[in-house]
Amino acid sequence: MGLILEAKNINKHFYKPKDFQVLKDISFGIEAGEFVSIMGKSGSGKSTLLYILSTMDTDYSGSLFLNGGLVTGKEHQELSRIRNKSIGFVFQFHYLLSEFSVLENVMLPAKKLAEKSYDEIEHDALEKLNMLHIEHLATKKASRISGGEKQRVAIARALINNPTILMGDEPTGNLDSFNAENVFQIFKQLKEEQALSLLVVTHDGDFAKRTDRIIQMEDGRIVHQ
Amino acid sequence: MINWKVILEIAKTHLVTKKKSTITATLGVTFGIGAYITLVSFMTGLNEMLDDLVLNQTPHVHIYNEIKPSEKQPITLIENLDEAFNVVHSIKPKQGQRKIHNALPILNYLRNDENVRGATPQLQAQIFYLSGSIELGGNLVGVDIMEEVRLSNIRDNIVEGTPEALKNSENGILLGAGLAKKMSLSVDDRVQVSTAEGNIFPLKIVGIYQSGIAEIDNIQSFAKLKTVQRVLGEAENYVTDINIKLFQINEAEQMANRLEKQFDIEAIDINEANAQFETGSNIRNLITYAVSVTLLIVAGFGIYNILNMLIYEKMKDIAILKATGFSGRDVKYIFMSQAIIIGFIGGVLGLCIGFLLSKLIDGAPFETEALPTITTYPVNYKLGYYMIGFFFALLSTIIAGYLPSRKAGRIDPVQIIRGT
Numbered sequence: 001m002g003l004i005l006e007a008k009n010i011n012k013h014f015y016k017p018k019d020f021q022v023l024k025d026i027s028f029g030i031e032a033g034e035f036v037s038i039m040g041k042s043g044s045g046k047s048t049l050l051y052i053l054s055t056m057d058t059d060y061s062g063s064l065f066l067n068g069g070l071v072t073g074k075e076h077q078e079l080s081r082i083r084n085k086s087i088g089f090v091f092q093f094h095y096l097l098s099e100f101s102v103l104e105n106v107m108l109p110a111k112k113l114a115e116k117s118y119d120e121i122e123h124d125a126l127e128k129l130n131m132l133h134i135e136h137l138a139t140k141k142a143s144r145i146s147g148g149e150k151q152r153v154a155i156a157r158a159l160i161n162n163p164t165i166l167m168g169d170e171p172t173g174n175l176d177s178f179n180a181e182n183v184f185q186i187f188k189q190l191k192e193e194q195a196l197s198l199l200v201v202t203h204d205g206d207f208a209k210r211t212d213r214i215i216q217m218e219d220g221r222i223v224h225q
Numbered sequence: 226m227i228n229w230k231v232i233l234e235i236a237k238t239h240l241v242t243k244k245k246s247t248i249t250a251t252l253g254v255t256f257g258i259g260a261y262i263t264l265v266s267f268m269t270g271l272n273e274m275l276d277d278l279v280l281n282q283t284p285h286v287h288i289y290n291e292i293k294p295s296e297k298q299p300i301t302l303i304e305n306l307d308e309a310f311n312v313v314h315s316i317k318p319k320q321g322q323r324k325i326h327n328a329l330p331i332l333n334y335l336r337n338d339e340n341v342r343g344a345t346p347q348l349q350a351q352i353f354y355l356s357g358s359i360e361l362g363g364n365l366v367g368v369d370i371m372e373e374v375r376l377s378n379i380r381d382n383i384v385e386g387t388p389e390a391l392k393n394s395e396n397g398i399l400l401g402a403g404l405a406k407k408m409s410l411s412v413d414d415r416v417q418v419s420t421a422e423g424n425i426f427p428l429k430i431v432g433i434y435q436s437g438i439a440e441i442d443n444i445q446s447f448a449k450l451k452t453v454q455r456v457l458g459e460a461e462n463y464v465t466d467i468n469i470k471l472f473q474i475n476e477a478e479q480m481a482n483r484l485e486k487q488f489d490i491e492a493i494d495i496n497e498a499n500a501q502f503e504t505g506s507n508i509r510n511l512i513t514y515a516v517s518v519t520l521l522i523v524a525g526f527g528i529y530n531i532l533n534m535l536i537y538e539k540m541k542d543i544a545i546l547k548a549t550g551f552s553g554r555d556v557k558y559i560f561m562s563q564a565i566i567i568g569f570i571g572g573v574l575g576l577c578i579g580f581l582l583s584k585l586i587d588g589a590p591f592e593t594e595a596l597p598t599i600t601t602y603p604v605n606y607k608l609g610y611y612m613i614g615f616f617f618a619l620l621s622t623i624i625a626g627y628l629p630s631r632k633a634g635r636i637d638p639v640q641i642i643r644g645t
Contacts, residue, residue, distance in 0.1 A: 056638050076553060089549065095548075097545060112551055
């Protein structure tokens with residue numbers, strides 16, 4: 001199987017408060033259906049790397065390929081579309097739009113993509129919620145549900161456009177062990193049942209150990225993978 | 226590709242969940258536009274009334290024969306004095322009649338002109354009104370009364386009696402209101418007039434004329450053209466003035482110049498005669514717009530502030546929208562459409578409030594001795610002002626919304642997401 005995501009010689013500097021090279025010559029790839037975790041101490045650059053891979057941060061040198069196509073240097077509009085269609089993102093703090101209902105939150109990226117009719121989107125969204133066992137929350141306001149539920153809603157939202165890769169920035173960092181385990185099981189199930197590629201930044205050693213591959217980072221370099 | 230449905234949905238949700246700020250911002254626009262509509266309706270209504278008061282009594286072009294000295298004195302005709310310097314003392318006006326030569330053919334010519342709505346002959350006579358032993362100086366204007374009714378607002382100024390009564394009476398007079406008061410006369414009474422030559426003529430009062438301008442009402446009366454010709458003992462072609470109304474008032478100046486050359490007479494156009502009224506109207510309009518624009522700028526700052534606050538509050542939402550595939554442009558449009566919705570609703574409400582306030586002013590009594598035909602404050606309901614008001618509402622909100630929206634569009638999601 002080919003590489004879903006490939007980074008070649010990625011370098012990044014922070015210029016404020018002073019010049020500091022946060023990523024040094026990072027190169028690696030993720031295959032389809034692979035569950036990869038990135039570990040490292042705070043400040044090792046793992047989150048920075050993730051945001052570059054997610055196409056949100058464009059201020060770097062090197063090249064990034066997604067599904068075999070070069071992403072680096074594309075227009076912002078184009079990158080937004082790529083994020084919308086091919087990348088699902090789960091954050092540490094669930095980040096739902098609190099004024100919308102759970103269902104609307106899940107549907108929003110699909111509405112933006114506008115490849116399906118409203119009814120189809122709603123059907124898909126309910127299906128995703130169903131898969132994550134939270135369909136009963138569909139009509140609730142996003143601000144009215146618990147942390148673990150929020151994270152599952154965020155996962156449903158990340159999956160709504162059937163992305164090729166799911167990225168997580170400490171998706172379990174803010175959850176208790178029960179919910180963290182729950183999220184891990186969901187990820188694992190996604191990998192096994194839908195052959196989804198996953199890339200997760202985490203502090204949690206137990207979580208990382210159970211993934212297919214651990215990329216260990218230190219001082220902006222990959223020290224082990 | 227912009228997906229307006231989603232953008233408007235998000236904009237709507239933001240507006241609905243932030244009811245208080247939405248209402249505050251909308252009311253800002255509403256009051257701005259409402260004040261503009263009220264002011265402009267009232268001011269232009271007032272302008273129009275004042276203009277009507279004076280301008281409707283003024284013909285677009287006024288033709289008369291001026292008494293003045295000849296421009297060429299006989300001495301200038303002597304050729305061998307061309308290079309010389311001459312001085313003539315005590316120049317007097319040329320001997321001539323006050324009447325317009327060939328008045329009837331000129332009238333005919335004018336009535337056939339397609340730019341002319343109407344041309345009426347007038348005969349202005351200096352006379353004395355006799356009331357017992359008192360003689361009051363004044364003028365009597367001979368008019369073709371039905372043509373005057375058609376072309377000017379004279380009917381509004383006849384406070385007692387009717388123009389038809391004058392038409393049907395051989396020796397009737399529409400007496401000036403000031404004169405009637407001074408001489409304690411009313412309709413159906415008789416008044417004697419005396420010409421400069423001393424001929425005395427009795428006339429029957431068929432109506433009272435009040436223009437609202439005291440200087441006119443104290444000296445001027447109207448009678449039929451024929452009546453005045455008879456009083457003066459002149460022939461039927463004796464006409465001293467011709468008043469012309471045009472279809473297009475802005476052709477007046479050109480017309481006046483042309484007639485002067487064509488018929489060798491004096492012709493004065495309305496703008497020349499009433500330049501100061503134009504200035505007054507312009508200044509009042511300027512004040513109206515200055516006040517309205519100020520109000521809208523204040524409303525605009527309100528919107529700017531509220532959107533700015535909203536964007537600070539929604540930083541995380543913006544970041545999340547961007548992370549899930551909304552572009553900076555989408556985010557910008559989300560906030561722009563909020564500003565435009567506020568402008569639209571505020572504008573429409575403002576138009577309604579403006580209309581209601583104008584109605585209120587329109588109904589308020591406004592009675593003054595000087596203006597017999599006016600009973601309430603004058604208000605102008607011109608659709609154009611409502612359109613301008615609405616356009617202003619949208620323009621000010623778009624300008625006020627643009628900067629905050631652009632800022633929202635430029636927010637870097639990574640910074641927000643990492644910042645927590």
